[in-house]
Amino acid sequence: MKIAEWKEKVENHGCYDAVAEMLDRIEKSKLNAYITVCRDQALRMAEKYDRGELNGRLAGVPVAVKDNISTKDVLTTCASKILSNYRPVFDAHVVERLKHEGAIIIGKANMDEFAMGTTTETSYYGVVRNPYDLERVAGGSSGGSGAVVAADEAVLSLGSDTGGSIRCPASFCGVYGLKPTYGLVSRYGLIPYANSLEQIGPMADCIEDLALLLEVIAGKDVRDSTNAGREFRFVPDEKRLKVGIVKEMGGNDEVMGRFNEVVEVIKQHHEVGEVSMPSFKYALAAYYIIAMSEASSNLARYDGVRYGFALEKLDSWRRYFSKVRAEGFGEEVKRRIMLGSYALSAGYYGKYYLKAQKVRTLVIRDFRRAFEQYDVLISPTMPALPFKIGELADPLTMYKADVNTVPINLAGLPALSVPVGFVKKLPVGLQVIGNYFSENTLLNFGKQVSELWSG
Ligand code: GLN
Numbered sequence: 001m002k003i004a005e006w007k008e009k010v011e012n013h014g015c016y017d018a019v020a021e022m023l024d025r026i027e028k029s030k031l032n033a034y035i036t037v038c039r040d041q042a043l044r045m046a047e048k049y050d051r052g053e054l055n056g057r058l059a060g061v062p063v064a065v066k067d068n069i070s071t072k073d074v075l076t077t078c079a080s081k082i083l084s085n086y087r088p089v090f091d092a093h094v095v096e097r098l099k100h101e102g103a104i105i106i107g108k109a110n111m112d113e114f115a116m117g118t119t120t121e122t123s124y125y126g127v128v129r130n131p132y133d134l135e136r137v138a139g140g141s142s143g144g145s146g147a148v149v150a151a152d153e154a155v156l157s158l159g160s161d162t163g164g165s166i167r168c169p170a171s172f173c174g175v176y177g178l179k180p181t182y183g184l185v186s187r188y189g190l191i192p193y194a195n196s197l198e199q200i201g202p203m204a205d206c207i208e209d210l211a212l213l214l215e216v217i218a219g220k221d222v223r224d225s226t227n228a229g230r231e232f233r234f235v236p237d238e239k240r241l242k243v244g245i246v247k248e249m250g251g252n253d254e255v256m257g258r259f260n261e262v263v264e265v266i267k268q269h270h271e272v273g274e275v276s277m278p279s280f281k282y283a284l285a286a287y288y289i290i291a292m293s294e295a296s297s298n299l300a301r302y303d304g305v306r307y308g309f310a311l312e313k314l315d316s317w318r319r320y321f322s323k324v325r326a327e328g329f330g331e332e333v334k335r336r337i338m339l340g341s342y343a344l345s346a347g348y349y350g351k352y353y354l355k356a357q358k359v360r361t362l363v364i365r366d367f368r369r370a371f372e373q374y375d376v377l378i379s380p381t382m383p384a385l386p387f388k389i390g391e392l393a394d395p396l397t398m399y400k401a402d403v404n405t406v407p408i409n410l411a412g413l414p415a416l417s418v419p420v421g422f423v424k425k426l427p428v429g430l431q432v433i434g435n436y437f438s439e440n441t442l443l444n445f446g447k448q449v450s451e452l453w454s455g
Helices: 004-012 017-028 039-050 095-099 143-149 167-173 208-218 253-267 278-301 317-328 331-344 350-373 395-400 406-411 439-454
Strands: 034-037 062-066 104-109 131-139 156-161 174-180 197-203 242-246 273-277 374-379 415-425 425-436
Touching: 004 017, 004 208, 017 039, 017 104, 034 242, 062 143, 095 104, 095 208, 095 278, 104 143, 104 208, 143 156, 143 197, 143 208, 156 174, 156 208, 156 278, 167 174, 167 415, 167 425, 174 208, 174 242, 174 439, 197 208, 208 273, 242 350, 253 273, 253 374, 253 415, 253 425, 253 439, 278 331, 278 395, 278 406, 331 350, 331 406, 331 439, 350 406, 374 439, 425 439
Parallel strands: 062 104, 062 156, 242 273, 242 374
Antiparallel strands: 034 104, 156 197, 174 197, 174 415, 374 425, 415 425
16 A cells, blocks of 8 residues: 555545454464564544654554564564564664654564575464465565565565565565665664674555655764765656676576566666676675674674573573584575584684675676676566465575575665566565665656556
């Protein structure tokens, strides 16, 4: 649902009834998109809106927040048993901004455990189902954030994207999702998985709403040392662009069929060429080495003492520590902690981690060269249609599904997923990649593509 449609509803029925109706829909939902629903809080805020006491650019608009983004006094689990009783004592920067603009936080969205996954199947709270086919996944790791926007269980949502986690569920759920330039949105209060790769970003049902949510969450924050200190303002334009198709990013026949149709439409208004990125051959491997290395270090803080899940009996420290972690973490998280520790270990550091960082530099160079020639680059967001639940049983096959999305995170660039209709009744997404801080170009191009496609 678009903000404009929500506002009409609120005008006709009042915010309280509109929110109550949404909460009922969530309660009856089969999607499993929320870990926590903030029922009482949301209704109180709606009453406040009806009394004219809630102001701001998102006043009275229900927003879902991914469950790895800290919300003061509200359960923030990262979809992990180890944080299953964790209530942060502070709000993330983005949550402060939402509250400042009068948004109603309606709930905490389900996700892969610690954002490690592509299908939300690693969640301790169970898989999120795809709104278009309940036997299929909604994507991941921000599966809940994608599904709620598609199914009117929120108007807007926040996700986080370390290697595709906003764009994948946007693509699989047929909504818009943006991974901002690294540093545009403060990560203060985002529970880290791989700090050098991730960004919080918006998901919405149209470009204007996506742009507005980005305007709200982007900006200066001294509490994140990587914050760029820049604001974002959406300025509509209709420039003719040079568009590069990335040869190394593809998909199966179903996805490519649609992608090629979209390219034909884009050609009517823009100059389209092809570009080759030789380093992408190694990007997926480099991404997983770096992401797992950072994860292994980040996740060392969960010891059953300082946060979350704890055991009754404290025997020796070592035994307690391993027991808490053995019980508290799921299989995929453990796999990554082990592989990451291995890649960082003294004997193998040069062979894996250092090499991955070198590949990262090559990826950045390839992008730099491409942007000397093109304004935006395009590819299918995901190489396949939404997977059946359980279809990606082995981890490597799952990792391979991220092939089109991870190079962007290695380089810290912004990328947008635009829904481009359905194939076999399942949504397909177009990925649009831009140069650093070119979110405005991406959003305007995304808007044009949507209009051309639907019209
Ligand atoms: N699927 C990727 C991973 O598991 C990306 C996850 C993400 O962006 N958080 O690392």
